[in-house]
Amino acid sequence: MIKIENLVKVFRTDEIETFALNGVNLQVKKGEFVAVMGPSGCGKSTLLNIIGLLDNPTKGSYLFNGKEVAGLKEKERTRLRKGHIGFVFQSFNLIDELNAYDNVELPLFYLKMKVSERRKRVEEVLKRMNIGHRMKHFPQQLSGGQQQRVAIARAVVANPSLILADEPTGNLDSKNGIEVMNLLSELNQEGTTIIMATHSERDAAYAHRTVNLLDGEVVTEKINRS
Amino acid sequence: MWGKNLKLFIKHLANNKLYTFITVFGFAISLSVVILLSFYIKNELTVNKSQEKRDRIYRLSTEKFGDFSPPVGQWVQNGFPEIESYTRTYTNGGIISRENGKKLKTDLLLADSTFFTIFTFPLTGATPQTALKTVHSIVLTRAMARKLFGDESPLGKRVMLNMEIPCTVTAIVDDISKTSAFKKVDAVINFRCIEDMWNNNDVLSNSGICSFGLYFLVKPNADITGIEPKVLKMFKKDFWIYKNGFVKEVRFVPLSQTHFYKIVFRELRQTDKTLIIVLFAIVVIILFLAIINYINLSIAQSGMRIKEIAVKKLLGSSKSLLITQQVIETVMVCILAFFIAVVFAFLLQPVFNSLFSARIDLRNEFTPAVVTIAILLISITGIVSGIIPAVFITGLNAIGVIKGTFKRKSKKRYSVILIGFQYVVVIVLLISTAFLMRQTRFMQNYNPGFNTKNIIWMTSLIETSQESGLRNRLLSLPGVKRVSFVAGSPIDGGNNNSFLYKGKPVSFQAFVVDSSFFPMMHMKITPTATAYSKQGVWINRKAVKELELDSLPGFVPFGESKLPLLGVIDNFNYRSLHEKPGPVIIRQSDENTNPWSILVEVEGKNLVSTVDKIRETYSDFNGGLPFDYGFFDETIKNWYQNEKRTSAIVGYFALLSIIISVMGIFAMSLFFTQQKTKEIGIRKVNGATVSEIVLMLNKDFIKWVFVSFVVAVPIAWFAMHRWLQNFAYRIELSWWVFLLAGIAVSFIALLTVSLQTFRAARRNPVEALRYE
Numbered sequence: 001m002i003k004i005e006n007l008v009k010v011f012r013t014d015e016i017e018t019f020a021l022n023g024v025n026l027q028v029k030k031g032e033f034v035a036v037m038g039p040s041g042c043g044k045s046t047l048l049n050i051i052g053l054l055d056n057p058t059k060g061s062y063l064f065n066g067k068e069v070a071g072l073k074e075k076e077r078t079r080l081r082k083g084h085i086g087f088v089f090q091s092f093n094l095i096d097e098l099n100a101y102d103n104v105e106l107p108l109f110y111l112k113m114k115v116s117e118r119r120k121r122v123e124e125v126l127k128r129m130n131i132g133h134r135m136k137h138f139p140q141q142l143s144g145g146q147q148q149r150v151a152i153a154r155a156v157v158a159n160p161s162l163i164l165a166d167e168p169t170g171n172l173d174s175k176n177g178i179e180v181m182n183l184l185s186e187l188n189q190e191g192t193t194i195i196m197a198t199h200s201e202r203d204a205a206y207a208h209r210t211v212n213l214l215d216g217e218v219v220t221e222k223i224n225r226s
Numbered sequence: 227m228w229g230k231n232l233k234l235f236i237k238h239l240a241n242n243k244l245y246t247f248i249t250v251f252g253f254a255i256s257l258s259v260v261i262l263l264s265f266y267i268k269n270e271l272t273v274n275k276s277q278e279k280r281d282r283i284y285r286l287s288t289e290k291f292g293d294f295s296p297p298v299g300q301w302v303q304n305g306f307p308e309i310e311s312y313t314r315t316y317t318n319g320g321i322i323s324r325e326n327g328k329k330l331k332t333d334l335l336l337a338d339s340t341f342f343t344i345f346t347f348p349l350t351g352a353t354p355q356t357a358l359k360t361v362h363s364i365v366l367t368r369a370m371a372r373k374l375f376g377d378e379s380p381l382g383k384r385v386m387l388n389m390e391i392p393c394t395v396t397a398i399v400d401d402i403s404k405t406s407a408f409k410k411v412d413a414v415i416n417f418r419c420i421e422d423m424w425n426n427n428d429v430l431s432n433s434g435i436c437s438f439g440l441y442f443l444v445k446p447n448a449d450i451t452g453i454e455p456k457v458l459k460m461f462k463k464d465f466w467i468y469k470n471g472f473v474k475e476v477r478f479v480p481l482s483q484t485h486f487y488k489i490v491f492r493e494l495r496q497t498d499k500t501l502i503i504v505l506f507a508i509v510v511i512i513l514f515l516a517i518i519n520y521i522n523l524s525i526a527q528s529g530m531r532i533k534e535i536a537v538k539k540l541l542g543s544s545k546s547l548l549i550t551q552q553v554i555e556t557v558m559v560c561i562l563a564f565f566i567a568v569v570f571a572f573l574l575q576p577v578f579n580s581l582f583s584a585r586i587d588l589r590n591e592f593t594p595a596v597v598t599i600a601i602l603l604i605s606i607t608g609i610v611s612g613i614i615p616a617v618f619i620t621g622l623n624a625i626g627v628i629k630g631t632f633k634r635k636s637k638k639r640y641s642v643i644l645i646g647f648q649y650v651v652v653i654v655l656l657i658s659t660a661f662l663m664r665q666t667r668f669m670q671n672y673n674p675g676f677n678t679k680n681i682i683w684m685t686s687l688i689e690t691s692q693e694s695g696l697r698n699r700l701l702s703l704p705g706v707k708r709v710s711f712v713a714g715s716p717i718d719g720g721n722n723n724s725f726l727y728k729g730k731p732v733s734f735q736a737f738v739v740d741s742s743f744f745p746m747m748h749m750k751i752t753p754t755a756t757a758y759s760k761q762g763v764w765i766n767r768k769a770v771k772e773l774e775l776d777s778l779p780g781f782v783p784f785g786e787s788k789l790p791l792l793g794v795i796d797n798f799n800y801r802s803l804h805e806k807p808g809p810v811i812i813r814q815s816d817e818n819t820n821p822w823s824i825l826v827e828v829e830g831k832n833l834v835s836t837v838d839k840i841r842e843t844y845s846d847f848n849g850g851l852p853f854d855y856g857f858f859d860e861t862i863k864n865w866y867q868n869e870k871r872t873s874a875i876v877g878y879f880a881l882l883s884i885i886i887s888v889m890g891i892f893a894m895s896l897f898f899t900q901q902k903t904k905e906i907g908i909r910k911v912n913g914a915t916v917s918e919i920v921l922m923l924n925k926d927f928i929k930w931v932f933v934s935f936v937v938a939v940p941i942a943w944f945a946m947h948r949w950l951q952n953f954a955y956r957i958e959l960s961w962w963v964f965l966l967a968g969i970a971v972s973f974i975a976l977l978t979v980s981l982q983t984f985r986a987a988r989r990n991p992v993e994a995l996r997y998e
Binding site: 049052054055074075078081082083087089093094095097106107110111154158 | 904905907908909910911912913914915916918988990991992995
C-alpha cells in the first residue's frame with residue numbers, strides 16, 4: 001500500500017538547514033499496523049505528515065496504492081487524502097466551536113455527501129465509539145478520553161483505508177489510553193491500515209511491526225506479532 | 227533597558243512592514259483630514275473674531291431677502307436711540323485705472339463713511355473716521371495698490387473709476403476677507419458714489435431700489451431685544467415692501483450669525499452651519515474609527531509579540547512596566563503618524579481649499595502653541611489607543627504562551643459592531659455621493675427651455691450710440707450668426723418688477739430685449755391674436771396663471787398699465803433648478819433702454835478663433851476695457867458649483883471612510899484568521915480545499931456587510947430624500963444605486979479580507995497543528 005524510498009525532507013530557514021528525514025525507506029502492506037518510534041526530533045511526525053499527504057518530501061519516492069505521490073501539488077494531495085486517510089492526533093485537534101456531531105461530520109461534508117447519508121454515518125460511528133449520548137456536546141464539555149474517541153470517530157467516519165495516529169494516547173491516562181488502543185486495534189482487525197507514531201512501548205505492542213527512527217533515518221525494525 | 231525595548235519595537239515594526247504601513251499610513255491619512263477640518267471649522271467659527279465691536283453689530287434682514295433701499299438706514303437711526311450708526315453696503319464690479327495707465331477689472335465694495343468705524347480693519351494713510359469721508363474717496367487693498375502703483379505710494383493719488391469718475395486714494399487696507407466674512411474685494415468706495423456710477427441722482431433717496439445691505443452699530447449696553455417689533459411697526463406704515471405685504475418680518479441678525487445665515491447677504495461669504503456641524507461630527511467619527519482600528523490592529527498583531535511579553539513576565543517584569551512600554555510604543559507610533567499627517571495635510575491643502583472655498587494656510591496655522599497642543603492631544607490619543615491592547619496583551623497567561631497551550635479568545639461581537647458601523651458609514655457616503663453627482667449632472671444637463679448652445683454673453687461697456695456699429699462689425703465676422711443687446715437675459719434673471727394686483731403682491735422678472743433675442747433663444751411661444759406694436763410684450767405661462775388670465779389674453783395688466791400681449795412663452799428656467807420659474811415679462815427695447823449684456827450666437831467649427839475675434843472687435847469699441855464674458859451653457863453649469871462641490875466633498879469623505887474601513891477590516895481579518903489557524907489546519911487535514919476554506923472565512927465577514935447594508939439603506943434614503951427637497955426639479959432615488967453601493971462595498975470588503983483568508987487557507991496544515 002505504501003512504499004517509500006530514499007525519502008529526504010529538509011527544512012530550510014535563512015540561517016540553518018535541518019534534515020528531518022535523511023533517506024528513509026519503508027514499506028507498509030494493506031491491513032498492517034505499524035508503530036514508528038524514536039526520541040523527540042527524530043522525524044516521526046514529519047514522516048507521518050508526508051505519508052498523510054500533508055507535506056511533500058524534498059527528495060525521494062513515495063508510492064501510495066501504486067501511484068507516485070511525492071511532489072504532487074496541494075490540490076492533488078487533498079483530493080487523494082479525502083476519504084482515504086484519517087488522522088488522530090495527540091492533542092485531539094477538534095474544532096472548539098463545533099459539537100461532537102459536527103466535528104465527526106467534517107470529512108463527509110468535504111466529500112460532498114448527502115445530508116441524510118452523513119447523518120446516518122455519523123450517528124453510527126459515534127455510537128460505535130460509545131460517545132453517541134454526547135453528540136451535541138462541545139469539546140470543552142468532554143473529557144480527554146471522550147475527545148479522543150470523537151477524534152477517532154472523525155478519522156474513521158469516511159471509511160478510510162489508512163489511519164495515521166500521532167501519539168494518540170499522549171494526553172490520556174492509562175485507562176483511556178488502553179481504550180483508545182483497543183479501538184485502533186479493532187479497526188485494524190477490520191482491515192484498516194494503521195501507522196502510529198508513539199513513545200510508548202505498551203502502545204507499540206499493539207502493532208504488527210515497530211520501526212525505530214533516529215535523526216531522520218530508520219535504524220531498526222522489529223516484528224511484534226504476525 | 228528602554229533603549230533595548232525601543233530597538234525591539236523598531237525591529238518588530240521593520241519585520242512587519244505591511245502592518246506598520248497600514249497602521250501608520252491609515253492613522254496619518256485620518257489625522258491629516260482631522261487637521262485640515264479642525265482648522266477649517268475653527269476659522270469658520272471665529273471668522274469675525276478680529277472685529278472689536280462684533281457684539282454690537284447687526285445686519286438687517288427680512289424673512290426672504292437681505293436687501294434694503296438707501297433711505298432705510300437713516301429712518302431706523304432717526305427712530306431708535308439704541309442705534310449709534312449704520313452703513314449700507316453694495317458689491318459691484320468696476321474698472322480702476324490710472325490716468326494714461328493700466329486699467330484693472332476690480333471687485334468693489336461700496337460702503338458709507340462709517341464703515342471703518344463700525345468694522346475693524348487696520349488702515350494705512352487715514353483714520354477710520356476719515357478714510358471714506360468724501361464721496362470720491364477710495365481705499366485700496368494692499369494687493370490692488372501694488373498692482374496699480376507698484377512700489378510707489380498710492381496715498382493722495384488720483385485714480386479713475388469706470389473711466390469717468392475721478393477718485394482719490396485715501397488709505398490702504400489689508401485684505402478684508404481675511405479678518406471678516408466679507409467677500410474679497412479690491413477697493414472700498416464711498417456708498418454715495420453710486421449715484422455717479424449709475425448716472426442717477428435719485429438713488430440715495432429712492433426707497434424703491436431694494437438692492438443694498440444694511441448694518442447697524444448699536445450703542446454699548448443698548449437693549450436690542452425689543453427693537454424688532456418696533457421697527458416692523460414703522461416699516462409697515464412707511465416702507466412699501468412691508469406695506470404691500472411682500473415681506474412680513476424684521477430681523478436684526480447679530481454679526482456672529484451672519485456668516486451662517488440662511489438668507490443671502492451678497493457682500494458676505496456664507497456657509498451652511500449644518501455643514502460645519504456635519505464636518506465636526508465627521509472629525510469625531512474619523513478620529514474614533516482611526517483609534518478603534520488601531521486598537522484592533524494592535525490586538526491582532528499581538529500574536530507576533532506574545533512570546534516576547536510572556537518571557538519578560540516570567541523573567542520578572544511587572545505588569546505595569548509592560549503596560550507602560552506598550553503605551554509608550556503606541557504614543558511613538560501616533561507621533562510618527564502625526565508628523566506624516568502634517569506632510570499629507572500640506573499636500574492636501576490646495577484640494578481642500580478648493581473644495582471648501584477655504585483659505586487655510588497651514589504655515590500660519592501651526593503656531594508654537596498649536597503644535598504643542600497638537601502633540602499633547604496626539605499623545606493622549608496614543609495613550610487611549612495603546613492602553614487597551616496593552617492591558618490585553620500583558621494579561622495573558624505567560625506559562626500557557628511559552629508551553630504553547632494558550633488559547634486566545636476574542637469578544638467577537640464588539641469587533642463586529644465596530645466593523646459594521648464603519649461599513650454603514652461607507653455605504654451611506656457612497657450612496658450619497660452617487661445621488662449628489664446624479665442630481666448635479668441632471669441639473670447641469672436639464673433643458674431650461676431656451677437655447678444654451680454656442681451663445682456668448684458679454685457685459686456691455688459701450689454707449690447705446692455704438693450698438694449699431696458694433697452689431698454690424700460683429701455680424702461681419704465669420705462664425706457670428708446673431709447679435710442681441712438685452713437688459714436682462716435668462717442667465718442673469720433680469721430685473722424684478724413687483725406691484726399689487728387685485729390687492730395681492732405679484733413679482734415679475736423683466737427682460738428688455740431686441741428683435742434678435744427670440745430667434746437666438748428658440749423659446750416656445752404661442753402667439754396671441756393681438757396685432758404687433760412696439761409696446762407689445764410677452765409673458766410666460768406662470769404669469770398667465772398668477773394674473774388669473776385667459777390662456778391667450780390680448781392684454782396683460784402690469785402695474786398701472788395694460789400692455790398688448792403678443793405671445794405666451796412656455797415657462798423657462800432663468801434661475802437654478804432649486805426653484806420653479808416665476809412670472810416673466812419680456813419687453814421690447816427702445817431708445818431709452820440701457821442694455822447691460824451683449825449676446826452673440828456663434829456657429830461653425832473654429833469657435834475658439836471666432837471668440838477671439840469677437841473679443842478683439844469688442845475691445846476696439848470699448849477702448850480696451852476688461853470685460854466679463856462667458857458661454858451660456860458654462861454659466862448655467864456654474865449655477866450648480868455648490869452642488870458640484872458638495873458631491874466632491876462627500877465623494878472624498880467616502881474615499882477616506884473606505885480607506886479607514888479597509889484598515890479596520892484588514893485588522894479584523896488578520897485577527898480572526900490567526901484565531902482560526904488551528905481550525906483551518908484541521909479542516910484541511912479532513913479534506914477541505916483552499917477555496918472551501920476561503921469561502922468559509924469570507925462568508926463571516928461578508929455577512930456583516932449585508933447587515934450594514936440593511937442599516938445603511940434607510941439612513942441614506944432619508945438623507946438624500948431630505949436633500950433633494952431643496953430642488954424644485956429632482957431625480958428619483960433609483961433602487962439600483964443602493965444595490966450598486968452594496969455590491970461595491972462587498973467587493974472592497976471581499977478583496978481586503980481575501981488577502982488574509984487566502985494566505986491563511988494556503989498555509990500548510992502541518993504548521994498549524996502541533997505534533998510533538
